[in-house]
Amino acid sequence: MDMEELLPERESAPQEAAGAVSLSGIFGLDGLVAAVTGGGSGIGLAAAQALAAAGASVVILDRAEVADEILMAIKGAVPVTALVADVCDEAAVDAAFDKIAHRYGHVDILVNNAGLAIRDAAVNLSLEAWNKVVAVNMTGVFLCARSAARHMIASKRGGAIINTASIMALSGGGLYPNISYQTTKGALVNMTRALAVEWAPHAIRVNAIAPTYVRTPFIAPLLAQPELMRRIEDMTPLRRIAEPHEISPAIVFLAGPGASMITGHTLPIDGGFLAQ
DSSP states (O other): OGGGGGGGOOOOOOOOOTTOOOOHHHHTTTOEEEEEEEETTTHHHHHHHHHHHOEEEEEESSOOOOOHHHHOOOOOOSSSEEOOOOTHHHHHHHHHHHHHHHHHHHHOOEOOOOOOOOOOOOOTTHHHHHHHHHIIIIIHHHHHHHHHHHHHHHHOOOOEEEEEOGGGSSSOOSSSHHHHHHHHHHEEEEEEEHHHHHHHGGGEEEEEEEEEESSSSSGGGHOOOOOHHHHHTSSSTSSOOOOGGGGGHHHHHEEEEEEETTSSSSEEETTGGGOO
């Protein structure tokens, strides 16, 4: 008997296996609308660029006007616009998301990136300074998440929310006092878990990233201290701090279809800082 008679018949053209992996199936954001708070610089700007490159229409929310040249520099075949909104202002936040939903029909992705740090010893930190950090890092994140989720629920499309936490959310620090930042970022990690559980029935995934020190204007006062930066690098197994473009791919992944089973998770992007 010929061996070929023992083999099952095959179709002449190979069929794509069920669940076959493709880059567009993991990272593709075509047809989706993303809002990025604090998107005028640093991690937020890098996130806006990466989301646009993946196909999303991007709206940057910032408390100041975003220069036209910044918007033009964001490469993508989809619209990139900006709105002025203070994340601490409930009415302004709700109005901004209403505008996004009215213009595009839906809101699919929120990158909660706006943040504030007032670095001071706990015994010296004023209540006013404490409240400023809480207002941006906790209340602002909640207000934006709540407004985005309301539109996601109404559209019945689901969505993805990515909060920017920090390695300081998962560590006591020790390099310098930063109690209000560490406390609010730690709270953000648990806010992420709580919202992930509450909004899972609506197919809204909520995750967070926990970046290490990233070379942005946000840490300019630290970058101006060479000895401190050497200590930070020495504490990092990869022996360097991060660049904004090294943070944004994780945001795109968590926003996209490749992360469809990931929610309530905080992903450190830290060069091994927390592994020690």
